[in-house]
Amino acid sequence: MMKKFLLLLTLPFLMMGCNGGDDPEPPVVIPSAPITIFAYLVADNNLDDDLMSNIGAMYDGMTSMNKQATLLVYWDGKSKIQDVSNPMLLRYQADGKGNINGLLPIDTNAPLDDVLEVAEVVKEYPEQMSTDARVMTQVLKDMVNITTTEKIGLVVGSHASSWLNTIFTSRAFGQDGSGTDNTMLIPDMANALKSTGKTFDFILFDACYMGTTEVAYMFREVANYQLASVMEVPAYGFPYEDFMKDLYTGTVEGYKAACQSYIEYYQSLYQNGSYAWATVTLTDSKEMTNLTNELKKEITAHKDVLADYDSSSLQEYGKNSGPYIAVDLGHLVEDLNGGTLPASFKTQLDKTVLYKGCLEKASPSNYAVEASNYSGLGIYVPVEERPKWNQYFKTLDWYTASGWNEVTFSWDF
Numbered sequence: 001m002m003k004k005f006l007l008l009l010t011l012p013f014l015m016m017g018c019n020g021g022d023d024p025e026p027p028v029v030i031p032s033a034p035i036t037i038f039a040y041l042v043a044d045n046n047l048d049d050d051l052m053s054n055i056g057a058m059y060d061g062m063t064s065m066n067k068q069a070t071l072l073v074y075w076d077g078k079s080k081i082q083d084v085s086n087p088m089l090l091r092y093q094a095d096g097k098g099n100i101n102g103l104l105p106i107d108t109n110a111p112l113d114d115v116l117e118v119a120e121v122v123k124e125y126p127e128q129m130s131t132d133a134r135v136m137t138q139v140l141k142d143m144v145n146i147t148t149t150e151k152i153g154l155v156v157g158s159h160a161s162s163w164l165n166t167i168f169t170s171r172a173f174g175q176d177g178s179g180t181d182n183t184m185l186i187p188d189m190a191n192a193l194k195s196t197g198k199t200f201d202f203i204l205f206d207a208c209y210m211g212t213t214e215v216a217y218m219f220r221e222v223a224n225y226q227l228a229s230v231m232e233v234p235a236y237g238f239p240y241e242d243f244m245k246d247l248y249t250g251t252v253e254g255y256k257a258a259c260q261s262y263i264e265y266y267q268s269l270y271q272n273g274s275y276a277w278a279t280v281t282l283t284d285s286k287e288m289t290n291l292t293n294e295l296k297k298e299i300t301a302h303k304d305v306l307a308d309y310d311s312s313s314l315q316e317y318g319k320n321s322g323p324y325i326a327v328d329l330g331h332l333v334e335d336l337n338g339g340t341l342p343a344s345f346k347t348q349l350d351k352t353v354l355y356k357g358c359l360e361k362a363s364p365s366n367y368a369v370e371a372s373n374y375s376g377l378g379i380y381v382p383v384e385e386r387p388k389w390n391q392y393f394k395t396l397d398w399y400t401a402s403g404w405n406e407v408t409f410s411w412d413f
Contacts, residue, residue: 030096033069035151035201035250038143042130042158042174043077044182050235051157052079052112054206055090059115061244062094063105069094069248072143073119076130076176081116086127089142090119122146131174131184133192140196151201151250154193154223157237160207162186162318162325163214163380165392173207186218187396193222201225202247202255208232209318211281212326212378213288213295214398220288225255225354230317230326230378231279231367239265255282256355263357270363277367279317281376282355291352294345295333295379296403302336303403308410311381315373330375349375384411 039058043051058071071094076087091101098105106114123142128135144152158174163186165172173189176182184192193200203223205211211230219226242265243258259280269276299306311327314335318325330349334341341349356376358369382390382404390413399405 031067032149033065033067033248033250034149035153035248036070036072036147036149037153037155037244037247038140039071039073039155039157040130040136040139041073041075041077041156042176043075043079044130044177045078045159045175047158047235048078050237051077052116054157054237054240056112056115057240058244059092059100059106059118060108060241062092062100063098065094065245065248066096067094067245067248068096070147070149072122072147074130074139074143076128081119082121084121084124087125087130088121089123089125089139091122091146092119129176129182131176131182133184133188133195136184136189136192137195140193140198144196144198152198153202153204153247153250154200155204155206157206159183160205160210162209162212162378163218163393163396163398164325164389186215190218190222193219199224201250202227204238204247204258205229206233206237209325209378211279211376212380213292213329213402214380214396216283216285216377217288217292217398217401218396220285224285225252226281226283226285227255227259228281228283229279230281230328230376231277231369232318234266234275234277238262252282252354259355259357263359266359270359270361273363275363277359277362277364277369279358279369279374280356281353283377284352284354287348287352291348292398292401294348295329296401298333298336298342298345299403300406303407305336306381306407306409309381311383315370317378326378326380328373328375329377329379331373332379332381353377382407382409382413384409387412 041051055073062069071092073090075081075090081088093101101118101120103118160173165185172186173184200223202225203219205228211228216226239261243261246254246257259282262280263278266276266278314327314331316324316327330341333345353376358371358374360368360371362368382393393399
């Protein structure tokens with residue numbers, strides 16, 4: 001009996017000797033990203049394949065992350081996903097070890113359908129007009145309701161034409177089907193986001209011409225930061241595979257890195273002989289009111305010059321697909337002041353534009369941008385030749401806030 005007792009006493013020490021007395025290693029805790037990313041993709045148009053590919057690029061970007069993260073995608077396009085043609089809400093969850101939705105990562109050379117099969121279908125919607133502001137609000141609310149992070153970032157992808165109410169074959173944002181009626185006005189889009197009750201940490205416009213003062217002003221209260229291009233965005237869009245990890249940091253530095261990746265991606269394409277051009281800017285929304293106030297000072301101070309102003313010498317954006325949509329903001333103010341940007345305006349512009357990038361060499365060559373005349377933001381200067389644009393321009397809050405209402409044009413405005 002005593003031998004058994006001694007054996008029981010010594011057994012724990014013998015076991016300690018077997019493992020060297022070390023405590024077991026604690027399990028590795030993989031941190032969670034501080035932000036959830038939403039993607040609202042309106043692809044019932046000729047961008048269907050490209051926007052579908054963007055989902056694949058986002059997936060690829062998430063597989064290389066070392067954080068747990070969630071991506072929610074609203075898809076309304078021509079292509080079916082998992083044999084369903086209706087709009088749907090998809091979820092991808094990264095575990096920080098390369099796996100998505102609990103499955104090993106799919107080879108980057110695998111068919112895109114494989115990536116789409118991995119998606120968790122959270123909700124299937126009836127056929128609906130995704131460019132209706134009420135629909136957009138409801139979808140975003142559905143996303144918010146299943147999100148656990150305080151921070152939310154938003155990617156919007158489709159056709160766009162800045163603040164304009166009609167241009168080419170689309171109007172302002174989106175094109176859900178054929179015709180210009182299946183689109184969304186920018187003020188309605190901003191209100192749709194505001195109606196969710198959330199302030200997004202960033203909004204990334206994967207859409208053309210959205211890097212203008214008019215658009216940035218309208219979204220100043222619904223997103224802390226805005227990533228956009230004042231020019232056409234190439235059909236491929238943003239290279240999400242390169243910078244999803246940066247967006248998921250939920251930081252300004254991460255958003256700057258995403259912008260830098262955009263420029264580097266298209267710079268590489270150009271150097272390899274492909275068609276490539278790019279502009280991108282990161283704006284601080286809370287500074288947009290101050291920038292607008294500084295601009296108003298300039299417009300009212302030079303209202304006599306602007307009454308019959310020739311902007312043809314300024315750097316123009318959007319002229320390659322039709323009539324130009326904007327001139328460069330900094331270049332305009334500089335020109336109004338005899339070639340020198342006023343110190344107070346420059347200081348505020350630098351506070352507002354946190355990153356700006358462009359390609360000085362592009363293909364086609366007329367898409368090249370002079371970096372010395374690129375301030376990061378474009379602005380519309382009313383001209384007599386665009387009466388329909390001007391009529392709508394006067395209905396925007398921006399028209400009064402920026403001081404354009406103080407200008408008495410020499411022609412019928």
